[in-house]
Amino acid sequence: MRISACCFKFLAIIFWICPTAIAVAQSNDAQRHVIVISIDGFASYLVDDPKVPLPTIRRLAREGCVVEGGMTVSDPSVTWPNHTTLVTGMKPGRHGVLANGVLVRGGIGVPVKIDSHRDHSDLVRVPTVADVAHAAGLRTAEVNWPCTRNSKSFDDQFPDVPNALDYTTPRLRQELVKKKLLRDETHASFRNSSIVGLDYVWTEAACHLIRERKPHLMLIHLLNNDATHHKRGAQSQAGYTANAYADMCVSRIIDAIDDAGIREHSTIILVADHGFTVTPKAIRPNVLLREAGLLTVENGQLTQAQVHVVPEGGIGLVYCTNPLKASEQAAEFKKLLTGQEGVADVLLPDRFDEVGFPHPRDYRQVPDAVLVAKDGYAVSGTVTGETLVTTFEEARTSYGSHGFLAKLPKMKAMCILSGAGIRPGTQLQDVHNTAIAPTIATLLGLKYPDADGKPLLNALRTSADAE
Template structure:
């Protein structure tokens, strides 16, 4: 029997409409949830004092890595971006928790966190690719997503977060009682665990109501506590326990949504942590050498300025005509300091996945590397280079070659093998693995697909 032309055309129109929104094939009936517990070192997974029953249960029923090598600098935004792009910062361009700005010749540099995704990330992300294939993406407190057009429900990790949260998400959260106008008004005044609670309730709401194919969720309290009290302290262990309870809430939301059998959960972190009983003040040394001046406790001029990233100090030479002279002076001032492990020059940058200064305007001219037990601070006041740590007694940002910077990786659920231990992986392997789980091509990634974790039903995207 011949099918009428009008019916054929109608079927074609319906296919065009329905295929992108996931009603035409199995590929749109899969879900990946990535939960990043900021500041959760790989070494805590085997520490019995660190209570995380939900994460360990996921690992027991899935895959756990010995550790995950992180990007340099080993700080939050660069590593979240490597997790999503599958490349190191030399390609994706994110070097700070914001964008480094140079106000002018001889002036100190600063980092501005109030930037859009397009200002920050220079390459495609896996969520861009997934969205282009007609799937829904949600991101709760995920860095470098402000005004990202490929995220359907975005609650970004930026100052003034509700100003940039997707309006429909705010409306639905208010209607469901997840947040109130009072919560929104005073959000940044909430404690770190209270903010984690809001974000957890938000992601659970999104999972139940929207069922995105890709959900990104960032918990921050463990990092905050490890900075203030250090890892492997009672406070640190308590923070890990609370983060684990938030993971349990997300698992319950997946069950409530009825998608558990089709969901892969990835537990990751962005970096490890190291106790730092001593703090280094390189800008004090620069001030004493006449390379920097201070008014009201702040640097106001700086031929040389050091911006701290925890275990490394990014050195900026701000006057081109004096650059070589100032470079030599910086090396002279710091090379024999017993607290400094090494000074990296541009010749060293490629082996750490860092861009060259000539290729990237935010990149430093030199990098100071602290020894274990020491971390950098931007303060230019005082008389001593080395002081006792006060408000910050734990830091990350050390070079990724330091094993205590290794991050956590657990995979569990749909298409994941059970009871498998991995060796070391890289965090740039996560993005192409997500793409494979959702059968989406993602050719710009330089990390590898973790094919060994699949149970045989996950096939590479064609």
């Protein structure tokens, strides 16, 4: 049985109106703190790479629990969908975030666009663990966390969204200016910084919030790793430098926890949203669609489309703009691309259960087919050029990529839990990132029963451990 998008919205409203159904009220003197640090693109294989200096991260692993072989992420293995999975415990097909923004279908002949300028309520169609924590009276904060713009569930926020400072909590914005972490309160001056500079500001903002507000739930997202890995590859000299800098940022956050006097009550969950692979080649499916007369290009730009592909790194979301012809055209697309160089698979809706997607008729953002590239090839959205396969430079894709199906081992993400409530020296295997939100809920004493994943109980201390 399929559940419509309207039903999902209705359930979310019921949960929101009745938070006691999913939250356990906390006493005013609650001492538990969970700090979630996401280092974007920190592949699991980097944790044990001897070329990477990671003293802080490896100490947390030794003192706590590490997921051996890495944590399996959700499809698509891109940033906003997986950060939302981390705080909902649900796969993107349920929580609704399938890209770094809302996928907007504009009607017959109109190409689908990704709109990143959206509020939390436009993006996420289920309650998050932050919603539950805030409803239970816990202090919450986020720094650069995706899909949080204008959320009502954070006491302080600095969201991952275009024009982030415009949506940052005013008091936090003013405090960061006073501490000279920001030149002023305008987003334009903030974005003049390098990506390393942005990570520095986000780290110091998180440290400030930990010291001053002592949030019970703190979400932090750092980006320099991802940017560097895209440009140079994860296991390049530049990539290793980015890894080391991320380790230093984690160290700064731990120092802030110590300064706040909450270390013995704090659990650190160190994760990533996806891994990385190198993609020196790219496939340009829209070139074939242009040659087949299925899309129109004017002055090098896509203007109209019966069928076109929106790239997501190692996969492409295939949209047929006429719903009456979608099934037929998706099948034709599969015939056109199957067997071509660089193409691993084409999934039609009858196989969407493999990636956790509902049928496109049940959720408009869902594509009509999914193009899967082989490892080493990225999917390009360009509509110019003469060949399907080309270099990453000509296709304007990245040398390092993610977005591949989560079953590709290189897409596995780092996952380490350390501190209060965690059994030291624990190693887990076969962990999916849907387990993180229910684990957060368990650590904070909250009920969160509707996640796809289950809490990582084998990593958590019990009363027997304390004896």
